[in-house]
Amino acid sequence: MRDIKQTAGRDNLGEFAPTFAQINDDVLFGQIWADETLDLKTRSTIVISVFMGRGLVDSSLRHHLELAKKNGITREEISAIISQAAFYAGWPMGWAVFNMAKEVWAEE
Structure with a gap:
């Protein structure tokens, strides 16, 4: 562990x-x-996807996006994760999470 x-x-x-x-x-x-x-990248992917599916776009999602970045998820990978999940969680949810992710990955 x-x-x-x-x-x-x-x-x-x-x-x-x-x-x-x-x-x-x-x-x-x-x-x-x-x-x-499960590796930490996989866990982060799961949590972000579940948050999107539940419509949870708040400070806890931001924390998990920051954690995902720390866990090695790249800008390209988060883009693919959000794009995939947007088809199931809803297009507006994809937009909301992309806007938050852009802030988290802006420093690259």
Whole structure:
């Protein structure tokens, strides 16, 4: 297993929802994301696609786009991922995610 340290749950919800925060940090990121059965690029691709399909275009998607870039997804790959998912999640959703992705990959 990879050693992934996540504190976003505790940092943002620790006092308000400590159990949720612990599950977010220790289970979702500490166990699920750390499982090496899938590589991190694949996990990022899955999460971005699911977010698009659910219509979740908010700061959490931006975080996952930044994580995808950190996990090695290139500008060309994110373009292909968003284009593919847009046919299933909706064309306007594709536009929304492309606009966010352009900001994340602008530094290249």
